[in-house]
Amino acid sequence: MSNGALIQTENPRARAAADLTVTLTKPQLLAVLGGHGLDGIEHTGDPAVLGRLTALLDTPDPAFPIVTP
Numbered sequence: 618m619s620n621g622a623l624i625q626t627e628n629p630r631a632r633a634a635a636d637l638t639v640t641l642t643k644p645q646l647l648a649v650l651g652g653h654g655l656d657g658i659e660h661t662g663d664p665a666v667l668g669r670l671t672a673l674l675d676t677p678d679p680a681f682p683i684v685t686p
Contacts, residue, residue, distance in 0.1 A: 637662035650674075
């Protein structure tokens with residue numbers, strides 16, 4: 618992530634220095650996105666980075682019309 622935008626590296630298999638690396642399952646990802654933090658989730662690096670990342674997300678609108686007639 619750079620300046621609030623996800624970016625793709627030229628070589629995605631290259632080992633770039635990351636501030637936080639998280640290894641988790643899909644249910645764990647959904648829990649993290651739901652605000653449950655990194656409790657019980659394998660991670661290396663600075664957990665405060667997660668707060669900076671989630672601060673960039675908008676609050677979902679439950680009335681958003683996914684399908685309209």
